[in-house]
Amino acid sequence: MNLTRLDLNLVVALRALLEERNVTRAGQRVGLSQPAMSAALARLRRHFDDDLLARVGGHYELTALGQVLLDRTATAYDVLERLFASQADFDPAAESREFRLVASDYAVAVFGTELARVVHQEAPGIRLRFTQTPPSVVDDTATLLSATDGLLMPHGVISDFPATDLYDDRWVFLVAEGHPDVGDRLTRQDLARLPWVTYQRTYDAPAVRQLGMLGIEPRVEVSVDSFQLLPLLVTGTRRIALVQARLARTLTPIAAVRTVEPPYEAVPLREALWWHPVHTHDAAHIWLRETAARVGSRLAGVS
Numbered sequence: 001m002n003l004t005r006l007d008l009n010l011v012v013a014l015r016a017l018l019e020e021r022n023v024t025r026a027g028q029r030v031g032l033s034q035p036a037m038s039a040a041l042a043r044l045r046r047h048f049d050d051d052l053l054a055r056v057g058g059h060y061e062l063t064a065l066g067q068v069l070l071d072r073t074a075t076a077y078d079v080l081e082r083l084f085a086s087q088a089d090f091d092p093a094a095e096s097r098e099f100r101l102v103a104s105d106y107a108v109a110v111f112g113t114e115l116a117r118v119v120h121q122e123a124p125g126i127r128l129r130f131t132q133t134p135p136s137v138v139d140d141t142a143t144l145l146s147a148t149d150g151l152l153m154p155h156g157v158i159s160d161f162p163a164t165d166l167y168d169d170r171w172v173f174l175v176a177e178g179h180p181d182v183g184d185r186l187t188r189q190d191l192a193r194l195p196w197v198t199y200q201r202t203y204d205a206p207a208v209r210q211l212g213m214l215g216i217e218p219r220v221e222v223s224v225d226s227f228q229l230l231p232l233l234v235t236g237t238r239r240i241a242l243v244q245a246r247l248a249r250t251l252t253p254i255a256a257v258r259t260v261e262p263p264y265e266a267v268p269l270r271e272a273l274w275w276h277p278v279h280t281h282d283a284a285h286i287w288l289r290e291t292a293a294r295v296g297s298r299l300a301g302v303s
Contacts, residue, residue, distance in 0.1 A: 010047075011080060013040040015073045021053060021060045078147040079278070090283035092123035092291075099288055100129045102137075102144065103152035104201070106227040107271060110246045111152060111166060115295045122291070132225075135201060145276035149288060155270045156206035162280060163272040164289050166296030171207055171266040172248050172259040174234045174241045181238060186263050188216060190240075195221035197233040197241045207242060210267045231255035244269060246299075271296070 016026035017037070027037035045051060052069070053060040062070065103112060108130050119126050133153065137144055141158050145151060151158075152166075175182045182190060191211075200223035211218065222233050230241040231251045243251075248259050273292045279285040 007043075008080065010040060010044060011073065011076055013037065014044055014052075014069065015077050017041055017044070017053060018062060018066055018070045018073055021062065023053075075143055075147050090287050092126060092287055094125070095123070095284070096125035097284065098127040098129055099149045099284075100131065101150050101152060101273075102133050102148050103130050104133050104227060106244055106247050107152035109228060109250060110169070110244070111271065111296065111299065114299065115292060118291060118295055133201065142276070145274065146278065149275065149279065149285065150292075151274040152271065153274060154206070155272055156267075158274065161274050162277060163274045164293050164296075166271045166273060166292060167246075167299040169244045169246050169269040169271065171242055171262060171269065172245045173262060174231055174243055174248060174252075174257045175260055176234055176236055176238070177256045177258055179238065182240070182260065184260070186240070186260050188214065188263050191216050191218070191263070193219070195219050195237075195239045197222040197224070197230055197239045199223070199227055199230065199242075200225050206267050207269070210264075214264055231257045 012030050013026070013032070016029045017023070017040075020026040020029060023037050023041060024034050026032075027034050030037075032040070041053070048065060048069075050065045051063050052066040054063050101112070112128070112130055116128055119128060131148075133151070134144070137151070137153070138158060141151075141161065145161060154169075155163075155165075173186055175186075181194065196218040198218060198220050221239060224230070224233065227243060227247055228251060230243050231248075232255055233239065234241050234257050235255045242262075245259070251257075252259065273289060273296075275285065275289070
């Protein structure tokens with residue numbers, strides 16, 4: 001593929017056509033007349049050797065290739081937008097832009113809230129948008145990172161991308177206050193026989209792998225995609241839950257639960273900000289990383 005022969009404006013037209021599935025509406029969306037958008041569609045059809053949009057009755061539907069291109073075009077558009085928004089200089093006090101970070105609700109609660117407070121004080125024109133980490137993060141990390149400004153995730157799940165360490169955390173167990181079977185300590189036998197409530201996504205994998213290596217198979221009774229729901233699902237039950245100590249400190253006051261240390265040396269957790277190499281030399285992103293590292297350093301000083 002010779003990119004020098006391609007008109008990158010067609011990426012804009014392609015995204016509008018695939019999402020709107022209507023030539024007139026797509027033209028209105030990007031500021032082109034109906035004839036100009038029809039000409040762009042004709043060029044795209046010749047390039048892909050596919051209709052992309054097929055008329056079915058009184059409307060258009062995507063062809064099989066058009067459906068494949070739908071997500072890819074959105075990602076490509078985001079990458080191009082970020083590429084051409086790169087800056088040699090960045091003044092956080094004067095700039096107005098949005099940074100998009102992918103993170104679990106744990107990372108937002110423990111780190112994101114403090115980052116947002118610092119950004120509010122130092123860069124009032126900067127906006128932060130946090131989105132939940134998708135299950136595909138391990139399988140398609142490059143695509144995820146290319147379309148966002150960063151990913152908050154512990155070490156041990158992904159690799160081969162630049163990252164800056166933020167802070168350390170550790171794992172503890174949550175049990176209900178007055179739990180009939182658990183006193184001041186948990187045993188490995190307790191972990192095997194008591195019901196669990198778990199975080200259902202995969203990127204707490206190091207802690208889960210460790211349980212398997214110890215021969216412990218959790219008897220999962222409830223699973224959720226939010227760490228912050230775990231205490232509510234432990235309260236008043238015999239269930240136990242594995243949760244990060246920093247988050248536990250913020251959650252135990254809102255639920256009738258208490259923390260208990262693991263009956264084994266739990267693998268530590270080191271949270272990091274990961275990014276795509278395309279952002280490495282961008283002045284705005286350098287500021288974001290430096291600010292995140294500063295906030296993480298403050299948290300690191302509070303064990």
